[in-house]
Amino acid sequence: MQRIPILKMGPFLLVTIQVDLHDRLVMALQDDLTNMVGKTGARGVLLDISSLDIVDSFIGRMLGGIAAVTRLMDAQTVVVGMQPAVAITMVELGLDLPGVITALNVEKGMDMLRSRLRLLPETAHDTRAEV
Amino acid sequence: MQRIPILKMGPFLLVTIQVDLHDRLVMALQDDLTNMVGKTGARGVLLDISSLDIVDSFIGRMLGGIAAVTRLMDAQTVVVGMQPAVAITMVELGLDLPGVITALNVEKGMDMLRSRLRLLPETAHDTRAEV
Secondary structure, rough: OOOOEEEEEEEEEEEOOOOOOOOHHHHHHHHHHHHHHHHHHEEEEEEEEEEOOOOHHHHHHHHHHHHHHHHHOOOEEEEEEOHHHHHHHHHHHOOOOOOEEEEEOOHHHHHHHHOOOOOHHHHHHHHHOOO | OOOOOOEEOEEEEEEEOOOOOHHHHHHHEEEEEHHHHHHOOOEEEEEEEEOOOOOOOOHHHHHHHHHHHHHHHOOEEEOOOHHHHHHHHHHHHOOOOOOEEEEEHHHHHHHHHHHHHOOOHHHHHHHHHHH
């Protein structure tokens, strides 16, 4: 079965969603993410949805579910890269992303996570990872 | 047409390849990457191929092509995340990745780019980007 790759970047995990999401893929992603959070001790998860042309209620629930699961494991999830048209459509449809934090792009999402978690800048983490 | 998203991370661009690559998608990726390098002045490109189960001669040529194009635009390309089985199969098939630099994962690829390009650690870039 196809899996969505999870990249470790310092204290964060990065997931770029490029394919159409269906139930089993989302379940697999949630499994993989919780495993990775447990294994790496990651403090934050960045979900990039810049290639999604639509965010419907299913995807919204899925994003909220991932955020809730990682929160229980002490990792904050930030959804980044939403296309302007997607945001407009969501508001028009009356959809919301309850419990989900969003940021404009990956860089801003990382900055947000760093300040929320009061983490040191990435260099300090790199150094510690090397030791 | 489907497009592969390109994420800007400080002075680098990150591309996670998750879908089957075909000629037109590769062409589009090369176009998008050169545009992004031009627009952002990125100094490095990280191509994550951790979800590829096979790297054949077509994909090998494609990776080499992207590396050559970005090099002409003064950006270094590093291919990261190759699965061990993929590496073994490539050697068995006598395939090589001429002109392509590889690293174990995204973090090591970024470290490699930073030291090759003698870039300051990412914090300095973040700060400058904020100004």
